[in-house]
Amino acid sequence: MNFCSDNTAGVSPEILDALAKANVDTAMPYGADALTKKVEQRFNDLFECETSVYLVTTGTAANALALGAISPSYGSIYCHKDAHINCDECGAPEFYTSGAKLVTLPGPNGKLHQGEVEAALSATDDAVHHTQPAAISISQASEAGTVYGPGEIHHLSHVAKEYGLYLHMDGARFANALNTLGCSPADMTWKAGVDVLSFGSTKNGTMNAEAVVFFNDKIGKSIGYKRKRAGQLQSKMRFIAAQWDAYLENDLWLKNAAHANTMAQKLVKGLEGIAGCELYYPVEANEIFISMPELILQKLESAGYAFYRWHDAHCPVIRLVTSFNTNEKDVDGFIQTALNAQTE
Numbered sequence: 001m002n003f004c005s006d007n008t009a010g011v012s013p014e015i016l017d018a019l020a021k022a023n024v025d026t027a028m029p030y031g032a033d034a035l036t037k038k039v040e041q042r043f044n045d046l047f048e049c050e051t052s053v054y055l056v057t058t059g060t061a062a063n064a065l066a067l068g069a070i071s072p073s074y075g076s077i078y079c080h081k082d083a084h085i086n087c088d089e090c091g092a093p094e095f096y097t098s099g100a101k102l103v104t105l106p107g108p109n110g111k112l113h114q115g116e117v118e119a120a121l122s123a124t125d126d127a128v129h130h131t132q133p134a135a136i137s138i139s140q141a142s143e144a145g146t147v148y149g150p151g152e153i154h155h156l157s158h159v160a161k162e163y164g165l166y167l168h169m170d171g172a173r174f175a176n177a178l179n180t181l182g183c184s185p186a187d188m189t190w191k192a193g194v195d196v197l198s199f200g201s202t203k204n205g206t207m208n209a210e211a212v213v214f215f216n217d218k219i220g221k222s223i224g225y226k227r228k229r230a231g232q233l234q235s236k237m238r239f240i241a242a243q244w245d246a247y248l249e250n251d252l253w254l255k256n257a258a259h260a261n262t263m264a265q266k267l268v269k270g271l272e273g274i275a276g277c278e279l280y281y282p283v284e285a286n287e288i289f290i291s292m293p294e295l296i297l298q299k300l301e302s303a304g305y306a307f308y309r310w311h312d313a314h315c316p317v318i319r320l321v322t323s324f325n326t327n328e329k330d331v332d333g334f335i336q337t338a339l340n341a342q343t344e
């Protein structure tokens, strides 16, 4: 009954099994173990290219360390105004870049638009008084639950290249976006011009397995040292690697994301017809932003459904997030409760 966040979901049984299996014998620490090596190779296979992979345990660490690798302290990083790196990381990107500036831009449906980024970049100069453009960061899926198509990513990377910037992707919900697009991981990343990816899995069924994945070998690998300084070099790395290994095995990650997205679509279809309910953004992954009459929200809350109230426009807007283990009965119950409230 909890639609607050995909972080409220537990851990896939396959991941817990993998942790138990990794818990035998001894293994070399700090990533020098066989499972970590195996996972590094898995990433190469998955993305159909040579990657450099740094496993970490939070999405914030992945983003902050990735940005720290592509921006100097005097750099500017262009992102959407609602980006997680701007709103919800307590200044970690600024901290791990040693002070780079986040330049926030508007954009419809939570996404950066090529024209907006181009306009901002064309107004920059190399005066010593100004931070220097270093990177563009996009979230896939976005904080609005929308998804950049490969073409849109390509347009942004075109702008990035024109101005000599790197393109970073915050993929906390990478699998959900991939499920929507139906393209390959390569098509959604380096083939569209992404240089570095924060690859998330925690929201989609692991316990605490995130990764920074570099597609561009020109980026300095100082991140190895920075990860240690950030306290993100796990001594028992094999347990993070074990989660990634099981996550990618037998397409668990894709199945989990497909379920989450299907539940979101079911939920939105059930709610769309209800008087006074209006979608705030298109539903393209596993998040729904919808305005609903206060009376219906109160009935849902007192029936035990949990969700975040996002903000008040003309009518309260709530966020509903589905996950790999969202129960279909809860989705049906939510819709029915809202329908009943409407007719009371």
Ligand SMILES: Cc1ncc(COP(=O)(O)O)c(C=O)c1O
Pocket (backbone or CB within 6 Å): 057, 058, 059, 060, 061, 063, 084, 085, 139, 142, 143, 170, 172, 173, 202
């Ligand atoms: C888009 C996005 N990026 C990054 C993160 C960061 O994840 P963590 O909470 O693991 O630091 C989140 C978490 O909510 C997120 O929604």
